Amino acid sequence: MISFSYINQTTEASGLKEIQLAESGLCGVFGRSGAGKTTLLRWLAGLIEKEGTIEAFGAVWQGLSGSLRVEARQVGYVPQESALFSHLTVAGNLALAKPFANAAVVEKAELLDVLMLEPLLDKPVTELSGGERQRVALARALLVNPRWLLLDEPLSAVDQVHRRVIGHYLKQLSARLPILLVSHSEQELGALCDHILLMDEGCLRAQGSPSELFSRPDLQISHRDSAASLLLAQMMEYDPVHHTQHLMVDGQPLEIPADKAVVTAAGETLPLRLMCRDIILSRDTLQGTSLRNGFSVTVIGIHSTAESQVLVRLQLAEQKLLARITERSAEELKIKLGDPIYAYVKAVSLVTSADVASLPAR
Ligand SMILES: Nc1ncnc2c1ncn2[C@@H]1O[C@H](COP(=O)(O)OP(=O)(O)OP(=O)(O)O)[C@@H](O)[C@H]1O
Structure with missing residues (x-):
């Protein structure tokens, strides 16, 4: 020790x-x-x-x-x-x-x-x-x-x-x-x-843990405009027709443009950075939009910021996410602790980088 x-x-x-x-x-x-x-x-x-x-x-x-x-x-x-x-x-x-x-x-x-x-x-x-x-x-x-x-x-x-x-x-x-x-x-x-x-x-x-720390709304790092949560995703199969890569995050599917997945093989772990400002919250599943990635999550924290915005902490099975929305949106959605909700993210706004792109499965 x-x-x-x-x-x-x-x-x-x-x-x-x-x-x-x-x-x-x-x-x-x-x-x-x-x-x-x-x-x-x-x-x-x-x-x-x-x-x-x-x-x-x-x-x-x-x-x-x-x-x-x-x-x-x-x-x-x-x-x-x-x-x-x-x-x-x-x-x-x-x-x-x-x-x-x-x-x-x-x-x-x-x-x-x-x-x-x-x-x-x-x-x-x-x-x-x-x-x-x-x-x-x-x-x-x-x-x-x-x-x-x-x-x-x-x-x-x-x-x-x-x-x-x-x-x-x-x-x-x-x-x-x-x-x-x-x-x-x-x-x-x-x-x-x-x-x-x-x-x-x-x-x-x-x-x-990275997921825990970078999703803590009480820490100053989460209040930066560039604040992001970190998620570890499991590489699944590559879709050559649509040039997309399928992944799993805590048992939930995710699809990203293949150019973001860099050189990775099935089973490897890909760290993804999700900007807090890029996450869209919805009470229901969204239909008829271009959004393809939605996670079913639970609200585990609500934190107001100085800019009349709200940081909403969300729990997937094992990992945590932080979404930044306006106070008005939070009010209209009537977000409360313990609520089941959907968190959507545009596939193209997910950030990966080649230097740390993938890791052997752990
Ligand atoms: N515990 C401390 N007590 C007194 N001064 C400190 C302490 N920690 C840091 N400082 C002072 O703060 C300044 C910045 O510290 P340091 O170089 O350790 O930061 P850093 O996080 O490594 O920065 P960078 O990322 O830019 O390398 C230095 O002048 C250092 O002497």
């Missing part, structure tokens, strides 16, 4: 008291720019001092009796600006990784293969692109056999193809190595993480 409490005395904002994470799994850290994500990671790695307590892998890392030094924590930390030795080649940088006396997390040959570093080994790091540098930094952090991998936007400069492959690989690795991943991409976090920590004003504000 990894548990920590993070205290930020410079703000009056209230935060979560204690975070508990399993010693495996991929946990995301999300928050707007300046929310304090990097600071949190640097503190967990032991690089800076902040108030709080940390217990991890059966040891106290920070407590009343002091703080465990950086090397003793045995973390693999990849900062936003991958700090490589600029006078060395890629191979030279990787050779400097001093493994801790833990079981090897991954063989070097496998790492070079997955991160596609073999052709770069003799290159000076000054000649690498931003994405290549990030891949080298990730390899170096894994070669030290860390007990915990702390990644600060490790794929931000990596191109889409590599990003997708590396994302899948990190997901696999997280079965035996806990990973904390800072990302600005809600969809990337939705695709890779089972759990997300939300930061704001230097505090840990909320936590939960």
Whole structure:
């Protein structure tokens, strides 16, 4: 078990008291720019001092009796600006990784293969692109056999193809190595993480599954114009006649233009981003419209916003959605908690992206 409490005395904002994470799994850290994500990671790695307590892998890392030094924590930390030795080649940088006396997390040959570093080994790091540098930094952090991998936007400069492959690989690795991943991409976090920590004003504000967190009307992130819910959909069959892809979301069918499904196979999981403002609520099933996708849902939350609008939280079987409608519409529909209702979404307004498009079924 990894548990920590993070205290930020410079703000009056209230935060979560204690975070508990399993010693495996991929946990995301999300928050707007300046929310304090990097600071949190640097503190967990032991690089800076902040108030709080940390217990991890059966040891106290920070407590009343002091703080465990950086090397003793045995973390693999990849900062936003991958700090490589600029006078060395890629191979030279990787050779400097001093493994801790833990079981090897991954063989070097496998790492070079997955991160596609073999052709770069003799290159000076000054000649690498931003994405290549990030891949080298990730390899170096894994070669030290860390007990915990702390990644600060490790794929931000990596191109889409590599990003997708590396994302899948990190997901696999997280079965035996806990990973904390800072990302600005809600969809990337939705695709890779089972759990997300939300930061704001230097505090840990909320936590939960992607579907849970991104459908919480009480959180500021849900009040942005670009606010969206995340749904995981199961790929079903491709319809070559209409060039559409059939999916299932918690047992309910969904059909999207095939170009949005990118390269996916039946059985894979596709993370979908549904903008809150694009969801249409109806008491009855809609007939005679171009809308093809309607979910049968239950109203589980109603939250008024400052703009005379209402955020309606909806429950599918397992996952949650958030719809933004006007107060007037909410009044006319007489929406109440517990109401069964239909949530429609235009197929073309569903957002998927190639970098995180699909995941092996889980
Ligand atoms: N707990 C804290 N106590 C005091 N200052 C903090 C704390 N957390 C963050 N800050 C300050 O807030 C600023 C932004 O923090 P940080 O770089 O960690 O944000 P971020 O979420 O990583 O931003 P970005 O997404 O832009 O990288 C920094 O100046 C940092 O020192």
